[in-house]
Amino acid sequence: MTKPLATNCLPVDAVILAGPTASGKTDLLDSMFGAGVAEWLPRLRDAWSIDLQSVHVLSADSMQAYRFMDIGTAKPDSGLKKRLVHHLIDIKNPDEQYTAGEFVARADALCTELTEQHILPVVSGGTGFYLMNFICGLPSAPPSSPEIRAQVAQELEHAGTAALRAELARADPEIAAKIHEHDVYRLTRAVEILRSSGKPPSFFAPQKVPRQGKRFVVLGVTRPRDELLLRIHARVEAMMKAGLAEEVAQLVARGYSREDPGMQAIGYREFFELSGRPLETISEAIELHTRQYAKRQMTFFRALPGIQWIAPEPEQLFRALAETAN
Numbered sequence: 260m261t262k263p264l265a266t267n268c269l270p271v272d273a274v275i276l277a278g279p280t281a282s283g284k285t286d287l288l289d290s291m292f293g294a295g296v297a298e299w300l301p302r303l304r305d306a307w308s309i310d311l312q313s314v315h316v317l318s319a320d321s322m323q324a325y326r327f328m329d330i331g332t333a334k335p336d337s338g339l340k341k342r343l344v345h346h347l348i349d350i351k352n353p354d355e356q357y358t359a360g361e362f363v364a365r366a367d368a369l370c371t372e373l374t375e376q377h378i379l380p381v382v383s384g385g386t387g388f389y390l391m392n393f394i395c396g397l398p399s400a401p402p403s404s405p406e407i408r409a410q411v412a413q414e415l416e417h418a419g420t421a422a423l424r425a426e427l428a429r430a431d432p433e434i435a436a437k438i439h440e441h442d443v444y445r446l447t448r449a450v451e452i453l454r455s456s457g458k459p460p461s462f463f464a465p466q467k468v469p470r471q472g473k474r475f476v477v478l479g480v481t482r483p484r485d486e487l488l489l490r491i492h493a494r495v496e497a498m499m500k501a502g503l504a505e506e507v508a509q510l511v512a513r514g515y516s517r518e519d520p521g522m523q524a525i526g527y528r529e530f531f532e533l534s535g536r537p538l539e540t541i542s543e544a545i546e547l548h549t550r551q552y553a554k555r556q557m558t559f560f561r562a563l564p565g566i567q568w569i570a571p572e573p574e575q576l577f578r579a580l581a582e583t584a585n
Contacts, residue, residue: 276383278480279553283571293342306581319384331526353521387559400463403451431459
């Protein structure tokens with residue numbers, strides 16, 4: 260006899276699904292809650308004894324937030340979005356900054372709205388900094404004054420990033436080493452914090468414990484390294500065949516340039532850095548940078564509190580979710 264479903268709240272505020280680029284997060288979620296929803300949603304509903312209505316995905320990919328950048332960010336296609344609702348995609352223009360603070364605010368609001376409707380939010384993506392801040396809360400760094408922000412922006416325009424990076428490295432070498440050479444936003448923000456507070460930015464590093472009162476299931480998708488590298492190679496090849504070069508050209512035609520935040524993404528910046536070089540050379544650079552990024556992602560994900568590692572298989576994801584009822 261099937262037990263009656265309860266109508267109380269979900270056992271978690273959100274599921275976090277982390278994983279490096281090309282690890283198969285999107286395919287896994289489609290297998291369960293998109294194409295496979297008729298099988299897996301009733302099983303999860305029964306395991307939780309909850310009147311679970313559906314599952315929505317909240318993208319924790321800092322670059323999928325940008326409009327007009329579909330191929331290089333591996334956004335879900337229209338068919339998948341019809342099968343499985345996605346949020347926080349196509350919400351910014353490439354010349355607008357998308358910060359961890361904005362992501363957390365938007366994701367929190369969506370999670371509250373969805374859970375009240377008995378819809379399970381799955382926060383899925385590869386931007387580890389966003390996920391850490393969502394799980395543990397935003398760091399308490401002071402806001403920079405308009406005067407300091409303008410001062411840093413003026414120095415950046417006239418002298419470039421080298422002087423700012425040197426200033427940060429003297430005060431906080433650990434943070435300076437972690438900021439990618441193309442991440443102008445994080446570099447300038449770190450210098451603003453340094454000048455505003457007189458303290459190194461690492462002093463304001465986020466706590467690595469979940470926010471009080473929040474209930475998260477943190478899962479990480481893992482694959483053997485050789486398998487992941489083959490998938491990265493295949494993904495880059497598929498992007499080039501799908502017209503990534505044409506997509507970049509259209510972005511330039513819209514007026515976007517290499518200085519814009521969206522254009523800092525892997526798969527886009529290489530077209531500016533290697534302008535005039537053969538597409539094969541650009542493709543090789545994209546693959547190399549993607550492999551390097553995947554390695555950095557895994558290092559960051561291992562620090563996520565309470566993370567459980569699973570293979571990208573529906574049964575493993577289901578078991579991890581079903582266990583939360585206990």
